[in-house]
Amino acid sequence: MKVDVSIQPGNSIRALYLFFIISSIQIGVGIIGAPRFIFTEAHRDSWISILIAFAYICILLLAMFWILNQYESADYFGIQVDIFGQWLGKLLGTILIVHLGVSFFSILLTYIQVIQLFLYHTFPNLALSILIMILVLYTIFGGLRVVVGVTFILFLSTIWLLFVLYDPMTRMNWYNLLPMFETSFPDLLRGARATAYTLSGFEILMIIYPFIQNKNKAKLPTFLGVTFSTFIVLLVMIITIGYFSAEALEHIDWSLLILFKTASFTFIERLDYIVVVMWLMVILPNLVLLLWAMVYGLRRLYKLPEKISLWLITALILILVNFFEYGYEVFQVTDIVAKYGFWITYVYPFLLIPIILVKNKWKKRQGSGSG
């Protein structure tokens, strides 16, 4: 397996789209339920937790870019094989693909649950999954150009949902945020860790990077993307704290959707219905990017044709969704992703740095020794 990936010029994308890729993949189902988890840990100082998480992600992204810049145009799969050798590298790559797969699955399940809760209580999991998978497959069969295009256009067509938040914002109580800085630092860190599931997904950078046309300009859009999605999470967090009482917030599962529920206009009522269905367009980029990364990774690692792996994964998903009937089961999946995903997304890249450093030094010594 080659470490560096060579991309045909027709298949590459401009660095600009990293902004939309990163912020789209971060904003998904996580944000609907995140306020509760963060709030139970960090209480009314939750917004500080989000800022801490943001700072941590920025450092992490710097580390990722550092790793990527050690190579010409490599991705996670290539780098792992380069560092750990064929066998272990491929194993780690497989773990990464499984991680992406479980994330995909948890997003799908959570959305199905939301639909069942808000719209159709008896809508079978399978039917909804088939509908969503039709969209996902149709996109991925178009190649990366279509995947990025769909991400981009769906981002543009759902961004207006933010403005609906204006309505609950006018009715929130700013005093709920006071007194500030009361939460202890360990609790803040725990709160920051509770954002892990919501803000994860940016690890796609390590997979999509070889496809970027102008790699020297990749940093700015990436950081802006992370900033934008953090800003949205922060905004939602502050509004939820101000809108709900502390006791209520600890028990509200889908606080963001409840916020939308209160907004109404003279020509339309119950905006939450529209938000819930529009959320399909919000999670679609997530699903599409994750599944694309999975099939692409399988081709990189095992030379498995993308069309075959796509159908295999789809079949697997359509079988598995039937086993999750109740809310708590879905939460368990999300918990697993949050727990293990944390190590893969947030900690693992830092472990690579010393190994690469040592390896570079060893290579240099060997090179000078022989020469």
Added chain:
Amino acid sequence: MWRKKTETKIKENKKETDIFPIKLDKLEKILKREFNNDPDLKFNQYTVGDKRVAVFFIDYQIDSDQVQKGLLTPLVHFDRKQLKLSIKNLQNNLPLSTGSTIDKLEMILSKLIIGEVFIYIEGDNETLSYLFPIKESRSLEKAETESLVLGPKISFTESLAKNMNIVRWRIKSPDLIFEEFKIGTLSPKDVRLVYMKNLANDDDIQTMRQRLQELDVDEVEDAIVLKQYLEDSQTNLFPQFDITERPDRFTYGVTKGKVGILVENSPSGFIAPATMFSFLESTEDLYMRWQAGTFLRILRFLAMFFSILVTPTYVAALTYQYAIIPTQILISIGQSRAAVPFPPLFEAILLELILELLREAGARLPTKVGQTMGIVGGVVIGTAAVEAGLTSNILIIVVAMSALASFTTPSYLFGTTIRLIRFPLIILAGLFGLLGIVFGLALIIIHAVRLTSLGRPYLTPIYPLQIKDFNKILFRTPFNHTSKRAKSYRPKSIRRYSKEDANKTRDID
């Protein structure tokens, strides 16, 4: 589709070709046999000096006055000039442009059809032919399917020569190229690839040229049919090249660096590559002031969405999510629907179908009866349907609004696509409510992102994003902001005029 032409087909047509020299009677016999004793094939024999000469042609394909004056009279009186009768002397002395000499029978046959007149001197090895075609065509008329309030009124006709003449007069530049192609094995049609030499993208020209060359069909009926043969995707819903009957729209595309196609016997040309937005663009936007142009263009864009979404939303809201409708409206909808026994899905499809029937009937009927159709549809069926309890008042308004909005699309083909998309969306809305609509919309978005036109993305300048092209494609701005051509179409030169000069402002007084 684009298979290479096979050599065998040409060989099949090869018959006894080298028949010259030949006796006149025998030649006549051969020609009559080839044309199945067609009485319109005239074969005249003359004796000029000491030689026998035949002049033959197809009667209705030639201009007989011209033949009389320019060819027959000088030929019959040729012996007065004291010259020997030969092809060379004829060529030099007939008051016509130099004719061509032909010695193959199959060539003679194919040229007879297009209105050439042949002269054969008995005993010679070849024939001399002159072109005297007469081609019936209607005169130039006003554009019918794409009518505008402002701007030029002329439209293309079925005559390729006239169309080329119009285009050439609109773009008076030596850069304008008409490349000739013959399409069709059964009945070859003249096709012209039109582009600006130093403007149009070479890849676009080459792609189009290649598709034209590799197209192997027996016959293309019209430009619109040729367009479908050449398009990128047959399965896709959206039209991929922009067809028009307006020369101004055609030349507008060509001068922006696109590639145009004109086809013989077709009153329309088409422009490639096209984007989704070029179908919503009308040249009238240019003739208006920019504020009005922008307003109209955005209005059309919104109308497209409105037309697609409004009936499905009605169905979804009334079937499942009625809570999104404000209470007062819900009450009046409830009252008007109280008499209707059908579910909203059935009701909506019924009414939409009636509307489509009216539209189709109106398009097929002669104009005078067509007007009555509108009255019958609007007044009689509409009111009666409500009173009979088949549909609700509100739905009539909804369907009428959606139809009205779909009429605003400048391109008839694109309008038809919008008409078509509504039905699956209505069914999805009936099955899954609002979720079905969002599903359908997402599917349309993916469908459009996947599409290319002549290999170029269909949704540019939105994706791939070209913010600087927004004011040329999505809306209009004052002319000093449009000093460059749209980059999305990748023209060879992007500069239209000097931006500095356009921005130069005079001081007061």
